[in-house]
Amino acid sequence: MENKAQIAHRCLLLENKAVTGDWFLLTLQAPLPLQARPGQFVQLRLGPGTDPLLRRPFSIHHEDSIAGRLRLLVRVAGAGTARVAAFVAGQEIDLLGPFGQGFPYPEEKAKALLVGGGIGMAPLYFLAAQRRREGLPFDFLIGGRSAASLPADAYFREHRLEPSLATEDGSRGFRGTVTALLEHRLLTGPQPGRIHACGPLPMLARVAEIGRARGIPTHVSLESRLACAVGACLGCAFPFHRDGAVEYRRVCRDGPVFNGEEVCFES
Amino acid sequence: MKADPRLAVNLAGIAMRNPLIAASGCYGYGFDYAAWVDPAEWGAIVVKGTTLRPRPGNPPPRIVETPSGMLNAIGLQNPGVEYFLETISPRLNALGCPAIVNIAGETIAEYRAVAGLLDGAPGVSGVEVNISCPNVQCGGISFGCDPAVVEELVRQVRGAYRGPLLVKLSPEAGSLTEVARAAERAGADALSLINTIRGMVIDVEARRPVLENLTGGLSGPAIRPVAVRAVWEVAGAVSIPVVGLGGITSAADALQFILAGATAVAVGTANFVEPYAVREIKAGLLGYLAKNGLKHYRELIGAAKT
Numbered sequence: 076m077e078n079k080a081q082i083a084h085r086c087l088l089l090e091n092k093a094v095t096g097d098w099f100l101l102t103l104q105a106p107l108p109l110q111a112r113p114g115q116f117v118q119l120r121l122g123p124g125t126d127p128l129l130r131r132p133f134s135i136h137h138e139d140s141i142a143g144r145l146r147l148l149v150r151v152a153g154a155g156t157a158r159v160a161a162f163v164a165g166q167e168i169d170l171l172g173p174f175g176q177g178f179p180y181p182e183e184k185a186k187a188l189l190v191g192g193g194i195g196m197a198p199l200y201f202l203a204a205q206r207r208r209e210g211l212p213f214d215f216l217i218g219g220r221s222a223a224s225l226p227a228d229a230y231f232r233e234h235r236l237e238p239s240l241a242t243e244d245g246s247r248g249f250r251g252t253v254t255a256l257l258e259h260r261l262l263t264g265p266q267p268g269r270i271h272a273c274g275p276l277p278m279l280a281r282v283a284e285i286g287r288a289r290g291i292p293t294h295v296s297l298e299s300r301l302a303c304a305v306g307a308c309l310g311c312a313f314p315f316h317r318d319g320a321v322e323y324r325r326v327c328r329d330g331p332v333f334n335g336e337e338v339c340f341e342s
Numbered sequence: 343m344k345a346d347p348r349l350a351v352n353l354a355g356i357a358m359r360n361p362l363i364a365a366s367g368c369y370g371y372g373f374d375y376a377a378w379v380d381p382a383e384w385g386a387i388v389v390k391g392t393t394l395r396p397r398p399g400n401p402p403p404r405i406v407e408t409p410s411g412m413l414n415a416i417g418l419q420n421p422g423v424e425y426f427l428e429t430i431s432p433r434l435n436a437l438g439c440p441a442i443v444n445i446a447g448e449t450i451a452e453y454r455a456v457a458g459l460l461d462g463a464p465g466v467s468g469v470e471v472n473i474s475c476p477n478v479q480c481g482g483i484s485f486g487c488d489p490a491v492v493e494e495l496v497r498q499v500r501g502a503y504r505g506p507l508l509v510k511l512s513p514e515a516g517s518l519t520e521v522a523r524a525a526e527r528a529g530a531d532a533l534s535l536i537n538t539i540r541g542m543v544i545d546v547e548a549r550r551p552v553l554e555n556l557t558g559g560l561s562g563p564a565i566r567p568v569a570v571r572a573v574w575e576v577a578g579a580v581s582i583p584v585v586g587l588g589g590i591t592s593a594a595d596a597l598q599f600i601l602a603g604a605t606a607v608a609v610g611t612a613n614f615v616e617p618y619a620v621r622e623i624k625a626g627l628l629g630y631l632a633k634n635g636l637k638h639y640r641e642l643i644g645a646a647k648t
Contacts, residue, residue, distance in 0.1 A: 120615070125410040125563040125591065130615060171617070300405050302412060302614040305378075307370035309390075309416045310405035323399050323419060328374075 114177030185268025192274020218253025283335030293335030365610030382438030411562030434465030577603025593626020
């Protein structure tokens with residue numbers, strides 16, 4: 076069928092460590108590699124019983140598809156993510172996936188700009204690691220409120236990634252938002268082949284606008300409340316432009332990565 | 343697929359391998375979970391609510407989790423019956439189990455028109471009339487609460503559709519048993535209950551309802567006791583079979599509905615959490631039969647003692 080190799084994975088949590096004040100990095104050992112693509116996501120069961128009921132979606136931060144080792148970077152944003160942050164090493168994690176369409180692949184050879192807003196850097200890190208491995212050029216821009224709201228440099232060194240950081244208070248890297256850094260980069264550097272972005276909605280809207288103004292294709296990864304993750308329930312629908320009208324598409328199945336130009340950000 | 347004869351059932355003329363039905367709106371057109379579970383594992387699948395004209399659905403957010411449940415306000419998003427007949431219904435035979443089409447409308451005439459178009463359509467084993475959707479401005483639940491309106495609506499649909507006809511009821515009807523009897527009088531072959539119950543969640547930081555539609559339909563284990571009670575009342579008041587649904591996640595949950603009088607049960611929200619739920623529930627039912635020395639699950643229908 077369409078979604079091949081979707082199975083339930085009883086994963087072993089190898090490690091769960093704090094990366095910043097409220098970001099946690101989970102390293103999981105899956106019984107079989109998910110063979111996930113950057114931009115895809117998994118659904119975690121938060122515990123036994125019916126409350127909380129629904130699984131929670133997390134984009135894949137990295138997969139070592141040979142070792143079957145999976146990394147999820149989680150920001151505590153509510154009761155569900157707080158539970159995930161409290162998972163302890165040695166615990167079994169009930170995981171479904173991978174789900175969704177990832178970032179477009181195979182990639183063209185032209186340089187790509189990866190633009191992450193806060194925890195939105197999580198799936199882009201996977202894309203960056205893949206591009207680095209394949210020798211495809213890219214620049215990785217990550218924005219946060221302050222120095223402490225982003226992972227330490229050692230974190231990026233692990234995958235030999237050297238992102239350009241932007242902080243709103245100027246405490247680390249470029250002073251300003253990551254979209255301001257993006258504009259600065261486009262003014263001073265060569266035009267990239269495309270821009271991949273993940274982060275808060277207003278940031279993605281701005282990235283799409285910048286790309287449109289300069290004729291650079293943008294791919295944005297959207298977030299939505301999800302239930303089924305397979306495209307059945309239509310709960311995660313998001314508006315898109317189509318022939319002058321609005322059409323709802325499923326973030327879980329048709330995305331989460333979409334052509335930035337088609338997303339109806341203004342609604 | 344090896345079907346166990348102890349679970350086989352004929353529901354209102356629909357021959358099913360087992361009494362488990364995938365609930366409308368939770369299973370798309372039956373193919374979305376195929377990578378996880380063979381659709382033929384189900385006794386039947388009720389496909390997404392279909393209307394005369396395409397409906398874009400409601401703006402997001404459409405869902406929010408609640409204690410042991412969730413609210414949804416999808417707004418009957420669907421491509422319309424014409425597209426359904428051209429593109430979807432010819433594929434439904436590939437599911438390997440009967441497909442029942444849930445239908446909705448804004449007027450009685452629309453219900454009748456959709457039902458008429460589905461009459462004799464390939465891949466369609468039955469129709470479920472949704473007179474209980476809480477998330478649309480017109481039609482839906484507004485039709486489902488008045489016995490006289492229900493009787494007229496079902497009579498019109500019955501006149502247009504000759505196959506097995508199910509009517510899905512809301513527990514919010516003032517007199518559920520009167521509505522159920524009205525549907526039966528008008529020619530319904532079976533009743534499904536319950537649909538979701540209207541609810542609201544308010545974001546206290548934003549000080550506004552979470553759902554863009556403001557209200558949504560509550561589903562999941564939270565509504566199960568309401569659903570079991572509704573099945574109990576209606577099964578005792580009509581002579582046509584009842585399909586019980588509302589928060590079923592396990593064989594034990596399904597058994598409550600069967601013991602309350604349901605001939606079949608439908609599973610909705612649980613699929614979102616465990617795509618394998620259907621398999622586990624079937625295994626659990628067979629285990630219960632074996633443990634209690636029963637030859638067929640039908641021995642349990644309405645068998646709850648008082």
